[in-house]
Amino acid sequence: MSRNTREDVVVAAGRMFATHGYDATSMRELGRELGLLGSSLYSHIGSKQDLLVEVVHRGAALFQASADASLDAGAGRARLRALIAGHIGVVLDHRDEVQTFLNEARALDATHRAQVLHERNTYEQAFRNAIGAGGTDGSIIDAERDPKTTASFVLSILNAVDRWYSDTGPLSRDQLVDEIMAFAGLWEGAEQ
Amino acid sequence: MSRNTREDVVVAAGRMFATHGYDATSMRELGRELGLLGSSLYSHIGSKQDLLVEVVHRGAALFQASADASLDAGAGRARLRALIAGHIGVVLDHRDEVQTFLNEARALDATHRAQVLHERNTYEQAFRNAIGAGGTDGSIIDAERDPKTTASFVLSILNAVDRWYSDTGPLSRDQLVDEIMAFAGLWEGAEQ
DNA sequence: CCTACCGATCGGTAGG
DNA sequence: CCTACCGATCGGTAGG
Numbered sequence: 180m181s182r183n184t185r186e187d188v189v190v191a192a193g194r195m196f197a198t199h200g201y202d203a204t205s206m207r208e209l210g211r212e213l214g215l216l217g218s219s220l221y222s223h224i225g226s227k228q229d230l231l232v233e234v235v236h237r238g239a240a241l242f243q244a245s246a247d248a249s250l251d252a253g254a255g256r257a258r259l260r261a262l263i264a265g266h267i268g269v270v271l272d273h274r275d276e277v278q279t280f281l282n283e284a285r286a287l288d289a290t291h292r293a294q295v296l297h298e299r300n301t302y303e304q305a306f307r308n309a310i311g312a313g314g315t316d317g318s319i320i321d322a323e324r325d326p327k328t329t330a331s332f333v334l335s336i337l338n339a340v341d342r343w344y345s346d347t348g349p350l351s352r353d354q355l356v357d358e359i360m361a362f363a364g365l366w367e368g369a370e371q
Numbered sequence: 372m373s374r375n376t377r378e379d380v381v382v383a384a385g386r387m388f389a390t391h392g393y394d395a396t397s398m399r400e401l402g403r404e405l406g407l408l409g410s411s412l413y414s415h416i417g418s419k420q421d422l423l424v425e426v427v428h429r430g431a432a433l434f435q436a437s438a439d440a441s442l443d444a445g446a447g448r449a450r451l452r453a454l455i456a457g458h459i460g461v462v463l464d465h466r467d468e469v470q471t472f473l474n475e476a477r478a479l480d481a482t483h484r485a486q487v488l489h490e491r492n493t494y495e496q497a498f499r500n501a502i503g504a505g506g507t508d509g510s511i512i513d514a515e516r517d518p519k520t521t522a523s524f525v526l527s528i529l530n531a532v533d534r535w536y537s538d539t540g541p542l543s544r545d546q547l548v549d550e551i552m553a554f555a556g557l558w559e560g561a562e563q
Numbered sequence: 564c565c566t567a568c569c570g571a572t573c574g575g576t577a578g579g
Numbered sequence: 580c581c582t583a584c585c586g587a588t589c590g591g592t593a594g595g
């Protein structure tokens with residue numbers, strides 16, 4: 180058993196914040212999870228709040244990276260599909276950071292909380308832009324749909340995916356993406 | 372200023388649990404909100420956990436009442452519309468109880484948490500049944516859609532409505548219901 | 564990473 | 580609904 184690294188501490192904190200919530204996680208419990216005392220954690224980090232900031236930031240960065248990558252997929256419907264597939268991957272493969280990002284932001288100090296809200300708005304804007312562009316270029320069938328409302332609907336579905344979807348269930352991730360595109364009236368099963 | 376009633380305590384607790392979370396709400400803060408000391412709350416209630424159980428139960432009862440009322444609206448698409456409209460009403464008009472029900476259930480003791488999960492499943496089943504029946508009787512257009520997945524999508528949207536919808540915005544509640552029905556491919560704008 | 568500790572705050576009770 | 584209090588636990592520090 181070698182010593183814990185700062186990375187170990189952040190990862191374990193994410194797991195506990197996501198599972199029990201920030202306020203319900205004590206530094207002593209977090210230490211026990213890593214096999215050391217609560218007070219020993221302070222050789223790795225400055226404060227409990229610092230840990231929350233770092234975990235939330237990791238969640239935000241994952242979504243941002245997905246949004247950036249979606250630009251390579253094209254525009255309109257093609258970009259929207261990349262955004263949806265990317266979001267599903269982030270949510271299912273990084274549950275701890277994502278749940279902390281989505282549910283524990285209210286435990287952040289005002290400055291960081293405002294920053295997170297801003298990051299979420301920027302990310303949501305990517306969905307609105309892709310939907311709006313898809314209406315204009317004809318790659319999305321129902322061009323009458325309001326991009327703002329549609330983006331809210333799609334993101335509501337995406338953020339809740341981890342509550343019911345399982346990789347070992349009847350639906351593959353690709354099929355899930357198609358279901359959401361079809362559900363949203365954004366795709367009809369045709370190519371291109 | 373007359374004395375506080377037990378009802379006052381439960382209502383204020385719901386507000387604070389929804390806003391700051393159960394663990395971040397102290398009995399002293401709750402007392403201050405009502406103009407009394409934390410210790411004085413115990414003449415109204417047995418424990419902090421009792422308060423959480425009561426607030427969560429109120430949220431569950433509101434959804435259950437909506438599901439019961441939806442039976443009078445008919446079956447298939449008509450019942451689904453009543454379920455969606457009812458859910459939106461509950462979410463927007465009882466935010467404190469609903470947010471506590473949806474987000475703070477993990478702070479419940481194991482017994483009550485299991486009970487809440489069971490109530491949620493029963494409620495979700497009403498959506499599945501209405502969607503399934505609508506596929507069979509032809510009142511829902513895309514009969515190929517899986518009722519389980521569709522119900523998950525619809526409930527994801529409904530539970531997040533309070534995060535972005537405003538009664539003073541461009542969309543009325545009735546229009547919101549129509550948008551969700553259309554989004555879900557469950558309605559085409561035609562009568563019946 | 565531990566020992567030893569700090570002041571603050573927690574949920575809750577006895578008794579009025 | 581208050582006074583006076585309880586033991587437990589909290590985040591965090593000094594010093595090694």
